[in-house]
Each structure stands twice: as C-alpha cells, then as structure tokens.
Amino acid sequence: MNPDSYWTTVQCGRLSFLQDGAQYFPAFVEAVRQARHSVYIAGWDVDSRVALIGRDTDQPLRLGTFLDEVAMSHPGLNIYLLVWNFSLLFAAEREPAPIISLGWKRHERVHYHADGDHPFGASHHQKFVVVDDKLAFLGGMDLAVRRWDRPQHNPEDPERVDPQGEPFNPYHDVHSVLDGGAGKALGGYFRTRWLRATGVELEQVPDEVRESAYDPWPRSVTPLCRDVNVHLARTEPRHKELPEVREVESMILETIRRAKRHLYIENQYLSSHIVKKALAERLQEKECPEILIVMPEKSGSWLARNSMDALRAKILQDLREADVDSKLLIRYPACPKGLRTYIHAKLMIADDELVTMGSANLANRSMGMDTELNLAIDAVEAHNKDDVRQCIAEFRASLLREYLGMSVEAVQAFWSENPSFTALVENLGDNGYSLEPVVIDEDELRSMELLNGEERLVDPEQPVDLGRLFEIFLAEQRTSDTKKFKGLILKAIALALLIVGGVVLWKFTGLGQDFSPDTLAQWGAQLSGKIWALPVIVAVYSAAGVVIAPVTVLVVATGLVFPPYLAAIYSLAGCLANAAITYGIGQALGRNFVRKFAGRSINELSRRLARSGILTMAVVRNLPLAPYSVVNMVAGASHIGFWDYMVGTCLGMLPGVIALTVFSGSIVRAFMNPTWWRILIPLAVIGAFILFVRYLRNRYSNGDSGEESARAHGARREEQGR
Structure with missing residues (x-):
C-alpha cells in the first residue's frame, strides 16, 4: 500500500x-x-x-x-x-x-x-x-x-x-x-x-x-x-497550527484503483465528489471491475433525506451514466414484512485482497472536514498471503449472508461456482431477505437542483472559516463614495470596540461567571412563578447576544431551572430576542462594511437566500458554522428578509431547544419527584411540535417554496433569453 x-x-x-x-x-x-x-x-x-x-x-x-x-x-x-x-x-x-x-x-x-x-x-x-x-x-x-x-x-x-x-x-x-x-x-x-x-x-x-x-x-x-500487518489512516482538518491530514481519502482511492475483478462497498452515504470521480473513471475502463454498492434505501432523518440523499441521487445518476458495460450494482437490503436494514457500516473490499473499514463515510466531510479513523489489511504485502485472502473472503461472505438470509457456507459455495455480484444478488435470497436496486428519486434530484451550489454547506470538504461564511451569505456591493467609506471606517471601529468590550466584560469582570449554569440556576429559582420572569429571561439572552456569549449554556441552564414547558417557551423567546437584536446590529453595520471586513462576497447565493430564506435559514441555523450571534449578524448584513429570518430561526432552533429544555429539565424533575404531569407534559409538547412542523413543512414545501422555485426558474429562463 x-x-x-x-x-x-x-x-x-x-x-x-x-x-x-x-x-x-x-x-x-x-x-x-x-x-x-x-x-x-x-x-x-x-x-x-x-x-x-x-x-x-x-x-x-x-x-x-x-x-x-x-x-x-x-x-x-x-x-x-x-x-x-x-x-x-x-x-x-x-x-x-x-x-x-x-x-x-x-x-x-x-x-x-x-x-x-x-x-x-x-x-x-x-x-x-x-x-x-x-x-x-x-x-x-x-x-x-x-x-x-x-x-x-x-x-x-x-x-x-x-x-x-x-x-x-x-x-x-x-x-x-x-x-x-x-x-x-x-x-x-x-x-x-x-x-x-x-x-x-x-x-x-x-x-x-x-x-x-x-x-x-x-x-x-x-x-x-x-x-x-494493519495500516491505520486518519482524517484531520486543518485547525489552528495543525496541518490537514487526508490519509483516509488516499486509502479509499487506492482501494478503488486496486480492484481488478470485484469491488464491494458498504456505506451510509455517497456524496464525495472525489470518490465519485474515481468510481466513474473505473466504470469507463475496458477492464472495469464489477462493483456492488450496498447502502440504505433512504437516509434515517428528514434533514438527511433532503440534503445528503439529494447529493447521493446526483452522484448515482452520474455513475449510472458512466457505467457503459453494466458493471455497477447499487442495492439496499430488504427484510421480511416490508422492512429495510439501515446500513451504517463504512467499508470496501477489493478482490478479497484488500479491505478498509472504519468511521469514514463516502462523504466530502469525511475526506477532509471531520476527524476519521480507518484501518486496512493488504493480503498482497502479507507474508501469509493465502491466510489473509481467506480471512477477507470469509468476511465478505459473512456480510452478504446478512442481507440474503443464508449461511456463510451457502454464500461461499455459490461464489466459488459463480464469482459474480450480479449472479449472486439476482439468484440468492431466502425467507424475504434480498438485495434490491436503489431507485433514484426524482424529488431528490429536484432537491439537488434547488441546492444550486449550496451543497458545500450540507457536505463541506474543508473547514468553513469565518471569512468563507461571510462570502456565502453576503452580496457584492461596490461603491467608491468617500462619505460611505468614512462611515465604513467608523462602523469598523465601533464593531471592534463592541467585540473587545464584550470579551473584556466576559473574561475579566466576572460576567462569564454570572452567566454560568450554577449562577443562572440561583437566579431562576428566584424568578420562577413571577410574572416578570419572561422579560428578565429575554433581557439576559439579549445581553448575552451582544457580548457573543454561548446561547447553548443559557438554554441548558433554563431547562434545569424552570418547569419543562416554561423552560421551552422562555428559551425560545430568549433565542429569538437574541436573534432579532444581533440581526439588527448586522443590518446597521451593512453589507458594504461586512464585505470590506471579510473579503470578496457572492451576490448569487445572497439572492437565493432572499427568495427562500425560511427553509435555508432553518437548515443553516443547525449547522455549527459559527457562534450563534455571529451568524445572526451575518444574516442581518445579507439580503435575508427579517421575517423569513425569524421564522427560519424559530424552526431551526425549536428542535434543539425542546430537546435541551423539555427532556433535560423534565427527566431531572421526574427522577426527583415523579408525577404523571411531569411525564405527560413533555409528551404533549413534543406531539404538538411534530404536528406543527409537519404543517409548516407541507405549507412551505408545497406552497411558498414551490412558488419561489417557479419564480426562480422563470428568472433563469428570462436571463438565458437575454
């Protein structure tokens, strides 16, 4: 290797x-x-x-x-x-x-x-x-x-x-x-x-x-x-003084290149453009190996189905177009009673001679963004080659028997007579177990079109630094007006003083200790039951936003202090107040200032956010791209409409707020003093939340988003006509 x-x-x-x-x-x-x-x-x-x-x-x-x-x-x-x-x-x-x-x-x-x-x-x-x-x-x-x-x-x-x-x-x-x-x-x-x-x-x-x-x-x-001998490989992103490490990517690409007759793949995702390129090149070769990819029929969560599955659909379409000799099989495991086995494994086997497995998905972020760890065993370089080949062959057979409802011996016996993935998946399968073709969903392809280049947010290959975040959100705004430039300088000084002052207050005046969970818990105990509790909580969250304090700490503290339903209401109200205030700060600073501060910006994405800000903001709100207050300021300086921004923020924050307040608070209280109300109230809140999100999803997916998509499509046609 x-x-x-x-x-x-x-x-x-x-x-x-x-x-x-x-x-x-x-x-x-x-x-x-x-x-x-x-x-x-x-x-x-x-x-x-x-x-x-x-x-x-x-x-x-x-x-x-x-x-x-x-x-x-x-x-x-x-x-x-x-x-x-x-x-x-x-x-x-x-x-x-x-x-x-x-x-x-x-x-x-x-x-x-x-x-x-x-x-x-x-x-x-x-x-x-x-x-x-x-x-x-x-x-x-x-x-x-x-x-x-x-x-x-x-x-x-x-x-x-x-x-x-x-x-x-x-x-x-x-x-x-x-x-x-x-x-x-x-x-x-x-x-x-x-x-x-x-x-x-x-x-x-x-x-x-x-x-x-x-x-x-x-x-x-x-x-x-x-x-x-076992080879160990890592993925580590470039961070602080540490260099980027992409050993896992090299290990996966070498496994793809090494396959001569058969390449067996199991993975949760398939969204890496580098892996797609390597597979497509092999499929176009005259001596292409037979390739079997086993993956989930669909991703497990709604968000992944509308993001990672969209990326996967486009890659599968491209691979099938490259498969000129019908050497590619893409299957999911079907079980009795109409169930499907969810694939979470991450492995490749080439010719029963080389196996790699570990934590890395076939996703962009696993190649250079997240920390990953894989191993590989190479029979070619082993002193006991035949023994290692036998081990890898047994491993492959034991994997396939899970999906076919058969014994390892039966799979190996068939393979010895018919060493072909096509023959195996088309002829084997018992008691309702089988490997069925993955169908490319047209809705997923349309979702990919709607992403329109934003896949780098869904599945980034490299860390998104603050400057890049500014570039994604802000529109280019050119000006040479001297008065505006002087205003820009004043705003820069004001922002610098705001940030420095916030850091000084947080680090050196005890404000960080004042906002610690223990201190907030003492405050909350005094506020509980008071009619002015909500305004005070909103004020605390708002002040925390100005000094760029971590909002998660406040949400957890609120969940541990107040009853579950009040904690959820107070936390969401505080987060929204924080979002509104810091949005206003970003809007006051203006796009021109942020462009000058962050570097070159991109008009196209900013216009897309203006057209479909609600759903985009809901997704971006949950991506750990930057501190909560920083994202709010960036949004304020962009073309995102205020109400789209606020609704998207509400939808994006609501699941996490409920999880951190209702669950953590209610579980602690139920453990200390169990009552039916302490158990039923969180369930009722979650049920109402699910119905509410389903209503909004249907409305914005089938209504507003559809109109926005139609308008965007018409605009593109008009632009092409010009």
Missing part, C-alpha cells in the same frame, strides 16, 4: 471483525472488565443509557452503570470518554445533558469531555476504544442507542428496542477488535487527542501493565486473522 495512504503500520497478533451490536457490545464489556490501568473511549455519540448486555432481562447492563461498576471494582483504573460536543441539530437524537449522565453522575475516575476543539462545521467522528494500550476496538459503531442488532436482522426481534422500549428497524454496522501494536498506537493517539481537547496530558500506561501476560482479548470473539 502506498505510504501516503496510511499514518502507521502495526503488527497485530489477532484481528476480527464484529458485525452489528450483538457482537460488539458484549466484546466491549468483556475487554473493559479486564482493564487494569486505563480505558479510552472516543466517539461521535456515547450514551449512558445504551444496553450492552442482558437486553432480554428487566435489568440490562447499561453503559453508565457498567463504567461505574468497573471503576469501583478496579481501584487503579481510570476511564476517559472523549465525545463530540454536538450541534443543536442532533440534540433531539442524543441523550439529554450528557455532561451530567456521563460526567457529574459517574464515578470520580470516569472522566468525560465534550470535544469542541474543531473548526467551524466540523465534528469528532472517530469511534475507537483502547484497553491498557494492549487491545483496541475500531470501526463505525458508536456506544449509542438504536445501534444494536443481530446479524440475522429479524424484523420482529424483541430485543431491538431503545431505552424507552420503542422498537426500531434492522440496523447494520461493522467494528473491529485487534491487539498487539494497534493498542499501543491508538492509545498514544487518544492521549494526543485528549491533550489537544483539554490541555491535560494523560499518564502513559506503565510497562508492567502493557507488557504483562494478562490478556484482555474478549473470549466470545474468535480471531479471524492472526499475525497480520
């Missing part, structure tokens, strides 16, 4: 692939129970409520309880969790207030950190665990809810339920477990990541622990490969 395609190569005595949570979660429990010095957990999402084992009992072992038990039973053990400090966009899908459930409530030697040390718009997406620098888990699976399933994907599996007891659809993911040099390399890498995120240097694992004879390998896992 090309050295540019990996970060380091490690020698592993044992390696196995874990298919689905039913294999990974028990193996994780077995390994961690044997830990002596340290356990490192890095994840995009980690949830204390996830049931690890005992899902068929009334008292399953949940992650938070398990970590406490292990820490208490091993006096010298420290457990570290490094988890993405997620955007409000994902709040409704996450555990409320993880700083409490994974931090404050846990044992003193369970250390939690929400990692927000990333560029605007980026996330920590790596998913790996290290035990005593001796053993590592790596792949696409988070220790989170709604991730567990068995490889059989039984549509009626009674254990496939979330913590509330609600069933969810079949779910497929892949992880790996490996020992030897992988544990040491990934242990060191975690300590580096922890230092970057917290400024705290973790203690090295002592030699007497790392080199001792004790073996944390999970007994429930049979090694698939032995004595194998």
Whole structure:
C-alpha cells in the first residue's frame, strides 16, 4: 500500500471483525472488565443509557452503570470518554445533558469531555476504544442507542428496542477488535487527542501493565486473522497550527484503483465528489471491475433525506451514466414484512485482497472536514498471503449472508461456482431477505437542483472559516463614495470596540461567571412563578447576544431551572430576542462594511437566500458554522428578509431547544419527584411540535417554496433569453 495512504503500520497478533451490536457490545464489556490501568473511549455519540448486555432481562447492563461498576471494582483504573460536543441539530437524537449522565453522575475516575476543539462545521467522528494500550476496538459503531442488532436482522426481534422500549428497524454496522501494536498506537493517539481537547496530558500506561501476560482479548470473539500487518489512516482538518491530514481519502482511492475483478462497498452515504470521480473513471475502463454498492434505501432523518440523499441521487445518476458495460450494482437490503436494514457500516473490499473499514463515510466531510479513523489489511504485502485472502473472503461472505438470509457456507459455495455480484444478488435470497436496486428519486434530484451550489454547506470538504461564511451569505456591493467609506471606517471601529468590550466584560469582570449554569440556576429559582420572569429571561439572552456569549449554556441552564414547558417557551423567546437584536446590529453595520471586513462576497447565493430564506435559514441555523450571534449578524448584513429570518430561526432552533429544555429539565424533575404531569407534559409538547412542523413543512414545501422555485426558474429562463 502506498505510504501516503496510511499514518502507521502495526503488527497485530489477532484481528476480527464484529458485525452489528450483538457482537460488539458484549466484546466491549468483556475487554473493559479486564482493564487494569486505563480505558479510552472516543466517539461521535456515547450514551449512558445504551444496553450492552442482558437486553432480554428487566435489568440490562447499561453503559453508565457498567463504567461505574468497573471503576469501583478496579481501584487503579481510570476511564476517559472523549465525545463530540454536538450541534443543536442532533440534540433531539442524543441523550439529554450528557455532561451530567456521563460526567457529574459517574464515578470520580470516569472522566468525560465534550470535544469542541474543531473548526467551524466540523465534528469528532472517530469511534475507537483502547484497553491498557494492549487491545483496541475500531470501526463505525458508536456506544449509542438504536445501534444494536443481530446479524440475522429479524424484523420482529424483541430485543431491538431503545431505552424507552420503542422498537426500531434492522440496523447494520461493522467494528473491529485487534491487539498487539494497534493498542499501543491508538492509545498514544487518544492521549494526543485528549491533550489537544483539554490541555491535560494523560499518564502513559506503565510497562508492567502493557507488557504483562494478562490478556484482555474478549473470549466470545474468535480471531479471524492472526499475525497480520494493519495500516491505520486518519482524517484531520486543518485547525489552528495543525496541518490537514487526508490519509483516509488516499486509502479509499487506492482501494478503488486496486480492484481488478470485484469491488464491494458498504456505506451510509455517497456524496464525495472525489470518490465519485474515481468510481466513474473505473466504470469507463475496458477492464472495469464489477462493483456492488450496498447502502440504505433512504437516509434515517428528514434533514438527511433532503440534503445528503439529494447529493447521493446526483452522484448515482452520474455513475449510472458512466457505467457503459453494466458493471455497477447499487442495492439496499430488504427484510421480511416490508422492512429495510439501515446500513451504517463504512467499508470496501477489493478482490478479497484488500479491505478498509472504519468511521469514514463516502462523504466530502469525511475526506477532509471531520476527524476519521480507518484501518486496512493488504493480503498482497502479507507474508501469509493465502491466510489473509481467506480471512477477507470469509468476511465478505459473512456480510452478504446478512442481507440474503443464508449461511456463510451457502454464500461461499455459490461464489466459488459463480464469482459474480450480479449472479449472486439476482439468484440468492431466502425467507424475504434480498438485495434490491436503489431507485433514484426524482424529488431528490429536484432537491439537488434547488441546492444550486449550496451543497458545500450540507457536505463541506474543508473547514468553513469565518471569512468563507461571510462570502456565502453576503452580496457584492461596490461603491467608491468617500462619505460611505468614512462611515465604513467608523462602523469598523465601533464593531471592534463592541467585540473587545464584550470579551473584556466576559473574561475579566466576572460576567462569564454570572452567566454560568450554577449562577443562572440561583437566579431562576428566584424568578420562577413571577410574572416578570419572561422579560428578565429575554433581557439576559439579549445581553448575552451582544457580548457573543454561548446561547447553548443559557438554554441548558433554563431547562434545569424552570418547569419543562416554561423552560421551552422562555428559551425560545430568549433565542429569538437574541436573534432579532444581533440581526439588527448586522443590518446597521451593512453589507458594504461586512464585505470590506471579510473579503470578496457572492451576490448569487445572497439572492437565493432572499427568495427562500425560511427553509435555508432553518437548515443553516443547525449547522455549527459559527457562534450563534455571529451568524445572526451575518444574516442581518445579507439580503435575508427579517421575517423569513425569524421564522427560519424559530424552526431551526425549536428542535434543539425542546430537546435541551423539555427532556433535560423534565427527566431531572421526574427522577426527583415523579408525577404523571411531569411525564405527560413533555409528551404533549413534543406531539404538538411534530404536528406543527409537519404543517409548516407541507405549507412551505408545497406552497411558498414551490412558488419561489417557479419564480426562480422563470428568472433563469428570462436571463438565458437575454
């Protein structure tokens, strides 16, 4: 493998692939129970409520309880969790207030950190665990809810339920477990990541622990490969003084290039323009390999279906046009009773000789924006080539049998006689299991047209810095008027004084402490029940906006202080007041000032925002591009109409506000003093919210947006006529 395609190569005595949570979660429990010095957990999402084992009992072992038990039973053990400090966009899908459930409530030697040390718009997406620098888990699976399933994907599996007891659809993911040099390399890498995120240097694992004879390998896992070299690759965005790292991209592209006969792909997304280009080039070759891509029929959330699926639809259309010899198959797994298995795995297998898997989606952001971690095994360079080839072939067969409802042996027997993906998917499948063609949705293609270049916001390949954010939102406004230029200078000075003054107040006068959750909780206790509580809360949020204070802290504090329904109302009112005031500041500064301040700007997108500002603003509001107040000022300086801006802000903020206030506040109160009202009120609020959003979505999707689209289409035709 090309050295540019990996970060380091490690020698592993044992390696196995874990298919689905039913294999990974028990193996994780077995390994961690044997830990002596340290356990490192890095994840995009980690949830204390996830049931690890005992899902068929009334008292399953949940992650938070398990970590406490292990820490208490091993006096010298420290457990570290490094988890993405997620955007409000994902709040409704996450555990409320993880700083409490994974931090404050846990044992003193369970250390939690929400990692927000990333560029605007980026996330920590790596998913790996290290035990005593001796053993590592790596792949696409988070220790989170709604991730567990068995490889059989039984549509009626009674254990496939979330913590509330609600069933969810079949779910497929892949992880790996490996020992030897992988544990040491990934242990060191975690300590580096922890230092970057917290400024705290973790203690090295002592030699007497790392080199001792004790073996944390999970007994429930049979090694698939032995004595194998493993390449590790990373994606890291350019950030502060750190350079960009794109090893995962190189590893994926090399896997595509290396395939001669067969290329097997599983991935949640397909939106990377670089991957599309590489696949299209292979499809146009005379000696093109047969390519099978297994992906979800549709993305899981409404937002992803209207963004990532739109990007995917255009790429699938382009790939099918490039497929001159009918070598491309794009399938989704169908299950009995009309269900579909959701694909979350991220892997490629070329000719049963090269396999890569890990956390990276085939998306632009996984190539250069988010932190990712993949591994690769290359049989060609192995000293035991035949053994490694056999391991990879067994792995591929075990993946396909999940979707075909057959045994590994049956899939391998068919493949030995008919080594063709086309023959396999068209002839195999039992008991309602099959791989069905993915149909390109015309609505998704139309959504792609409506994006009209804005896909860089949905799936950016590189960090979106503040200057770029200004360029996206602001229209070019040229002027040479001397008086306006002098006004521009005065505005620049005023803005500089405002920012500097805000920072000084926040950092050095105790204002930051005044806005801390503890202090706000004391204030809120005094305000609760007072008729003037709402104006005071609105004033606090408004003042916080002027000094560019973090609005999420205020929302969480409000949720912990007030009853759930009041907390949601107060928080949303405060956020909207904050948005209106900072919008006004940006409008007062003017587009010309911001253009001069940020650099060259783009008229076209600003006009599009003016035409369809509501839905665009709702989406942008949830993208972690910049601090809340900064986005508001940028919007005020753009062509976005005020009411479109406010409605879009309301729609965009509402899910996160409800999640952070209703759920966190009501769960804490229900735990302390459970009553029916404390349980029913949040449910009623959520139900009303769902109906309200559905009404607005239908109205703006079928009404206003349709008219705007028609007007935009007519304008383009008129422009072309000129």
